[in-house]
Amino acid sequence: MTNQYNLENSKFFLRKKNKFIEKSDKKILKSTRSLKIEAEVLEPHYNLATVYLDQGRLDEAEKEYRKVQVIRPGHFPSKIGLSSVYNQKGLYDQALALLEQAVKENISNQSLIFALARSNLGELYGKTGRIEDAIIEWESALKIDPSLLPAHFNLGTAYMMLEKLDPAKNAFKHCLKLNSQHKPALFNLAKVYQMQKQWSESTQQFKLFLKISGPRASAYTQIGFNFNKQLDWGNAQTFLEKSIALQPYNVNARIYLAEALIALGEKENARKNLQAISSANSTQKTMISTMMLNLNNPANMTP
Template sequence: KFGALWFLITLLPTSSFIPLKQLATEHRTYLPGLGFSLILGWMFLNIKNCQTAAKVLFLIFILLSSTLTLNRSLDFRSEVSLWKDTSQKSPRKALVHNNLATAYMAIDQLQKAKDALKTALTINPSQIDSYVNLGHIAGREKNWEQAIEKFDLGISLGTKKSDTFYYSGFARNNLGRYEEAIPYFEKAISLQPFKADYYFDLGNSYRHLKLFDNALHHFRKTLEIEPNHYKAHNNMGTIFWVLGATDQARVAFENVLSIKPYIPAIHNNLAAIHIKKGDYKKAIPHLEKLISLQPENINAQKL
């Protein structure tokens, strides 16, 4: 009785009247399986008149279960093998093919990922995640126009994922469409306001549009979330340099070096600032470091 009650009670929360996206999934049976095992054990122990037959049946059951378990464990060798097996057993489920594509993307097998996503969209043309994943693949291939098309399809179908808006803006930034990118970054921030890169790339849009106050504001927001975001420090230094605020530029570039001490451009910038101020002694260590990092840099050698 205990085994039967355990089986029913542990199965009810995931397989009863509550609507589920997936009708049946393997992991829901793991905990109820303990009750099933108890029932089987009780049955074998209570076959009093046929002890030999019970033992034989028990051994057959153990061997069969072990064989099936070993065979199933082979599917768990990797994400790809697991989802390939699942797609073969459930070939009409778009989500399964999308997850197989995600597994392929994780190991950079992009063509196989595309094929799996096309299958998913053939089954369900409204599968949002499949369009978004096609956008990510296009982004990896630097095909920014196609990336925008796929991300925007996901958005038009009603995605609520902040990353989709972010990457749609990111693709636009890569095409130099900075003003167009701004609303996408702002939407991403409204959905997930604690991601440093959202503010950073929004700041980049404003920087390229020469709206420096807005850019600095968003770079500072980036640093509130991630103080060691060296690219934000660097971009602030670049803006201060353009504005002629050399002291503030120096502080920003020195912040970069405290995080990433081996970036040649930063040593070059700091050397230029010190030379501009006539402080040649402070410029020399940066020039020496620049030459050690870039021995072919003729300008640094001349200075």
């Protein structure tokens, strides 16, 4: 079950990045004849590498980016691209080393391509557990390019992980200003409201998510949980049954549904839902055991 949407990469911003590179290369072409020849040799390899990266053809992308580095050592955009290849291959140490070096060498750069580099570096820090470092990079990226949606989303997710809920909420809201149909931001904003025990606001946000995404067991489960917290057992039952219809082995949905059914006096139905659970983690097992004990010993149940 999806509890939240996690860090997002910036691959969908590659076309945007390439426009900036093209502008940069056009300036280079105007400089000297030797640089013009170099750029003419370099551009096909760089453009091909970017296409391969976009298609997920990582080995081919890596080869082309390396050719660019041979032609022009230290070429900043190709370093960013090559680090993205390593990132997608799961070679995080190599990706980090390359991107950290590129950022350090260009630290005074205020171009939009540099914002993308810092956003990508933040993503790598996030993936390797360096959340505070990641936040610094995303905030730095957004000072340069406030329209960089993945940086806003990742910043919100990082704050959410640190339980800094108001900054998280602001970051997700900024995402939605940029794209009102951004599903991960809609879902995570609903989770933030839930963490703040703002049950109605959370439910409203999950419903907005469902309008965009269509039926999702994860969202139905969260809405059911919210209604349970508000003691609105009937609505909780409705949404939790929708969740189970889509995902019969959703353990949390069955536990929350059993809670609602017990409150509604449907104890046998509650027992059946608990017995239908085939696998659970230790926390869930404790909850199930307690609920079954109470069902088998009515005197233990809270009136």
